[in-house]
Amino acid sequence: MLAAALAADSIPAQEANGYLELIVGHDEVRTEDSAGRREDRQSDSLLQRYSLDLVWRLYPNLQVVVGGIFERDAVTLEQELGKSRTTQRKIRPYITAALQTAMYSATTAYYRNQDELSTGGLTAGAVQEIYNSTVGWRPERLPSLLVRFIRTNDFDLDRRIQDSTTDTLDLVSEYQPADFLQLYYRGARENFDDRLSDLLVRGTSHAGRVTYGDSWWDQRVQAGGEYNVNYRETEVLASGGGEVVTVLFPLRGLSDITDTPDLGALVPNPALIDGDRTASAVINLGLPPLGGDERPRNIGLDLAGGVTLNTLQVWVDRELPPEIANSFSWDIYTSPDNLAWVLRQTVFPADFRVFEKRFEIRFADLTTRYVKAVVAPLARSVTDAAAFPDILVTECSAALRTSAMDARGRSSRTSQFLTSSVRARILNHPSLDYEWSYFARDDGVGPAIYTLSNGLSLRHAFNPVYSLAARVAREDSRETEGNRVTYLYSTSVRAVPYQTLQNSLVFSGRSSEINGESSNGASVFLYSTAELYRGVNANLGLGYSAATEANGVRTENTRVNAQTTLVPHRTMALNLLYQDNTGTSRGGTLAGERRVGTRAGQASLTYRPLSTLYLFFSYRTEHVIRFGDRFIRNYSMSWSPFRDGSLQVLFSYDDAYQSNTESQSRIFSPRVRWNITERWYAELACQRSDFDSALETRKTDSLTGSMRILF
Numbered sequence: 001m002l003a004a005a006l007a008a009d010s011i012p013a014q015e016a017n018g019y020l021e022l023i024v025g026h027d028e029v030r031t032e033d034s035a036g037r038r039e040d041r042q043s044d045s046l047l048q049r050y051s052l053d054l055v056w057r058l059y060p061n062l063q064v065v066v067g068g069i070f071e072r073d074a075v076t077l078e079q080e081l082g083k084s085r086t087t088q089r090k091i092r093p094y095i096t097a098a099l100q101t102a103m104y105s106a107t108t109a110y111y112r113n114q115d116e117l118s119t120g121g122l123t124a125g126a127v128q129e130i131y132n133s134t135v136g137w138r139p140e141r142l143p144s145l146l147v148r149f150i151r152t153n154d155f156d157l158d159r160r161i162q163d164s165t166t167d168t169l170d171l172v173s174e175y176q177p178a179d180f181l182q183l184y185y186r187g188a189r190e191n192f193d194d195r196l197s198d199l200l201v202r203g204t205s206h207a208g209r210v211t212y213g214d215s216w217w218d219q220r221v222q223a224g225g226e227y228n229v230n231y232r233e234t235e236v237l238a239s240g241g242g243e244v245v246t247v248l249f250p251l252r253g254l255s256d257i258t259d260t261p262d263l264g265a266l267v268p269n270p271a272l273i274d275g276d277r278t279a280s281a282v283i284n285l286g287l288p289p290l291g292g293d294e295r296p297r298n299i300g301l302d303l304a305g306g307v308t309l310n311t312l313q314v315w316v317d318r319e320l321p322p323e324i325a326n327s328f329s330w331d332i333y334t335s336p337d338n339l340a341w342v343l344r345q346t347v348f349p350a351d352f353r354v355f356e357k358r359f360e361i362r363f364a365d366l367t368t369r370y371v372k373a374v375v376a377p378l379a380r381s382v383t384d385a386a387a388f389p390d391i392l393v394t395e396c397s398a399a400l401r402t403s404a405m406d407a408r409g410r411s412s413r414t415s416q417f418l419t420s421s422v423r424a425r426i427l428n429h430p431s432l433d434y435e436w437s438y439f440a441r442d443d444g445v446g447p448a449i450y451t452l453s454n455g456l457s458l459r460h461a462f463n464p465v466y467s468l469a470a471r472v473a474r475e476d477s478r479e480t481e482g483n484r485v486t487y488l489y490s491t492s493v494r495a496v497p498y499q500t501l502q503n504s505l506v507f508s509g510r511s512s513e514i515n516g517e518s519s520n521g522a523s524v525f526l527y528s529t530a531e532l533y534r535g536v537n538a539n540l541g542l543g544y545s546a547a548t549e550a551n552g553v554r555t556e557n558t559r560v561n562a563q564t565t566l567v568p569h570r571t572m573a574l575n576l577l578y579q580d581n582t583g584t585s586r587g588g589t590l591a592g593e594r595r596v597g598t599r600a601g602q603a604s605l606t607y608r609p610l611s612t613l614y615l616f617f618s619y620r621t622e623h624v625i626r627f628g629d630r631f632i633r634n635y636s637m638s639w640s641p642f643r644d645g646s647l648q649v650l651f652s653y654d655d656a657y658q659s660n661t662e663s664q665s666r667i668f669s670p671r672v673r674w675n676i677t678e679r680w681y682a683e684l685a686c687q688r689s690d691f692d693s694a695l696e697t698r699k700t701d702s703l704t705g706s707m708r709i710l711f
Contacts, residue, residue: 016711018052018067023706033696041079048072061101068093086119105136113355116157126162128355129153143175143183154355164194180214197242199404205232225420233412238404245311248398249415251304251441254338254372255283259295261331261374262596263557263583265338266300272396273301277315277357283393285316285328287378287385296331299396300372302338304417304441305449306480308367308400315358315395320388325352327382330361330375334368339547340555340585341372362401371398380656381665381691383700413444430460435473451477455488467494479514486512500531514550521547525559535567552588557581571609577602582625599623614638630660648673663693679710 025045032038053067071090076083096109109132116125131151138144148170155163170188177183185208192201213224236244253272258264271281288294299314312332326349333341350361361373373396378385421437435457440450455473462468468491475486490508509522523545530538543559560580567573582597604618617635624630636654650671657664669687676682683706691698 014057015055016053018050019708019710020051021047021049021706021708023047023049023704025702025704027700027702030699031696032698034694039080041077043075043077045073045075047074062097062099064095064097066095084119086117088118089116089125090114091116103138103140105138106134108133115354123157125157126355127153127155127157143173146172148172159196161196163196164192166193167191180212182209182211184209184211194242197404198238199242200237201244201404202235202237203232205230207231220425222423223421225418228417229414230416231412231414233410234407235410236404236407238408242404243401244404244407246400246402248303248307248309248400250301250398251417252302253281253396254298254300254302254370255281256298256300257293257295258298259598259600260581260583260596261296261298261333261372262341262343263339263581266298266370266372272299272393275395277395278317279394280317280392281394281396284390285375285377285393286389286391287380289389294377296374296376297393298372298374299393300333300338300370301396301398303369303371303398305369305443306367306446307369307398307443308365309371309398310363310365311399311401312361312363312371312373313358313395313397313399314361314373314393315356317357317390317392317394319354319357320352320391321384322352323383324378324385324388324391325349325359327379328359328375330359330373332361332363332366333372333374334366335370335372336368338370341370358395365400380654380667381663386669415441415443417441430458433457435471446480447478449478449480451475465495465497468492469494482515484512484514486510501529503528517550519548519550521545523557537565539563549588553585553590554587555583555585557583571607573606575602575604595625597625612640612642628660630658632659633657646675648675661693663691666690680708682707 023046025047026043027045028040028042030038030040049069049071051067051069053065056064058064069090069092071088073088075086075088077086091112091114094109094111096107099106109130111128111130111132113128113130114125115127116123129152132148134146134148136144136146148168150166150168152166153164154166168188168190170186173183173185175183186206188203188205190201190203190205192199192203194200207230208228210227212226213222215222230249234244250273253269253274254266255269255272256264256266269281269283271279272283283297283299285297299312301312303309312330328350329346329348330350331343332345332347334344335341344366345363347361347363350359352359378388378391380386418438418440420439421435423436424434426432426434433456435453435455437453438450440448442448453473453475455471457469457471459469460467470491471489473488475484475488477484477486488508488510490506492504492506495503504525504527506525506527507523509520511520512518523543525541525543528538528540532538539562541559541561544557546554546556548554558580560578562578564576565573566576578601580597580599582595582599585594586592600620600622602618602620604616607615609615615635615637619631619633621631622629634654634656636652638650638652640648640650642649650673652667652669652671654667655665667687667689669685671683671685673681673683684704685706686703687700688702689698689700691700
């Protein structure tokens with residue numbers, strides 16, 4: 001199709017852009033394990049990448065784009081077993097036509113993603129074809145209408161491993177009859193045909209949403225709510241193997257960065273479940289910069305009740321090669337309350353779907369309300385890690401996979417969600433509000449659950465220095481375990497005696513009873529930030545929490561976080577950090593005492609005597625209760641003597657040592673780049689890396705030359 005479009009002689013393209021990129025590489029790797037076994041490898045590679053887009057604007061509102069990317073990576077590997085040659089090809093042609101006006105729109109598109117791998121005289125590959133057609137109508141002050149058809153064909157070159165087609169026809173309508181009211185409807189028909197497994201899945205779904213929000217009497221009374229209803233009917237016709245995937249609908253996305261995944265609540269992250277698989281959810285799995293945050297990323301979901309699942313899907317913003325994608329290890333945790341987490345399983349590696357740009361993390365069936373995947377960012381020791389400083393998570397979803405034979409037949413399910421809230425101002429000075437909220441969920445499988453909350457909140461500033469905020473509430477809820485009554489209370493006092501000194505003291509607690517069994521918890525935290533002198537800043541956080549669950553288990557947590565930043569000169573900065581986060585559980589159903597936590601101290605120094613010279617040093621010592629002591633030392637430097645010229649030279653050196661694995665990594669990488677024009681550059685880079693540990697010693701030398709031309 002791409003060739004035919006390019007060969008057409010009717011109308012010359014009005015705009016053309018693209019690039020040409022060539023990368024030549026030579027690598028030598030020498031490895032020796034603890035038993036003295038040696039392995040030498042060397043490889044030569046040539047990567048060619050071509051991109052071209054042709055644009056026709058046939059009418060003011062009609063645009064046609066034809067383009068594609070072609071990539072060929074040829075690698076010759078020589079080792080003791082002999083010499084081999086591997087060629088990987090990626091072909092990404094596409095054509096789109098779009099008509100856009102203020103009232104109506106229409107698009108049609110074809111995409112083909114083809115990956116081929118040839119080695120040892122054998123060729124294998126995967127192909128994904130996507131046909132997409134959309135018609136939209138957006139009249140003023142009337143409901144909008146969008147009709148879309150998508151056909152996706154997935155198959156390998158021989159159609160022996162995969163051969164399936166997914167058809168989706170959906171209709172979406174949105175209407176806002178008033179400023180305070182929004183209506184939404186989506187109806188869809190989906191067919192999945194797996195010809196190799198002799199599996200046919202037909203699905204029909206209807207989804208509706210009503211959103212309301214308004215205020216009265218100079219905003220003294222505010223009310224809002226949202227009601228969602230979803231109906232899905234599925235028919236499974238199976239005479240062979242295969243799986244049926246049931247997508248789950250989480251209530252909230254959650255995330256955090258912490259090195260104590262057993263303890264603490266994740267914070268809401270709506271971007272994880274907003275359906276946008278291109279926008280970042282502000283979670284980066286890429287290689288952290290020197291002195292950056294290397295703590296594990298926690299990616300979680302609130303499933304709003306006891307839900308059974310066995311798959312998490314995590315989308316990222318870019319394709320990843322196997323050596324990068326397979327380096328991540330995923331720890332699956334569950335929690336009933338988003339406070340105490342239990343490790344259930346470790347998945348390594350997770351399957352990475354290149355075309356969809358997502359990790360598929362499969363594990364044994366779990367029934368829980370809260371689930372999270374804990375993963376460390378990309379390690380510096382991974383091959384080509386420096387080329388992936390950003391791997392941004394864009395979406396997370398949960399699913400239940402079942403055997404097609406077990407799911408055979410016709411089934412239907414209706415789920416409903418309702419959230420509503422009212423806030424009424426009782427007094428202005430002090431500010432006293434009455435708060436009412438109601439949440440209900442019926443997923444069509446388990447029992448219906450709800451939470452009704454009534455509360456009072458108080459805010460008052462005594463003077464410019466001191467202010468107070470307090471809240472008390474009662475929650476009546478029906479959960480899968482039974483009926484629960486919970487009392488919540490919190491108080492925070494804020495003191496700002498100077499612009500350079502701020503303090504907050506927060507006290508909160510809860511007490512609940514379910515089925516005659518009671519549980520309670522309370523916490524107190526002190527936060528202080530101060531600029532002691534110009535260039536001297538300090539932060540202090542102290543906290544203590546205790547909770548007793550219905551099973552009699554009492555958990556106590558303490559947290560200490562102290563940090564100081566010293567800037568004695570504009571070219572130098574010193575950071576000192578101390579952390580002590582520990583938790584102890586005992587009593588009840590526990591046999592003995594269970595302790596988790598980390599105690600750590602870190603010092604780092606950055607020095608930039610010249611704009612072209614950068615020096616960095618850090619030292620961190622840790623005590624992890626379950627794993628013992630370790631220290632991490634890292635120092636590096638970079639020098640770019642001609643940073644502002646067309647000829648740029650960069651020398652960088654990085655050295656890191658971890659005591660627990662007795663591993664040391666040294667990387668030296670000089671680089672020269674010549675910006676021939678604004679759209680044409682050439683670069684030559686070499687790298688020597690040494691990795692020593694108790695298990696193996698690995699030395700790598702690489703030389704890379706690249707050229708990129710934009711047009």
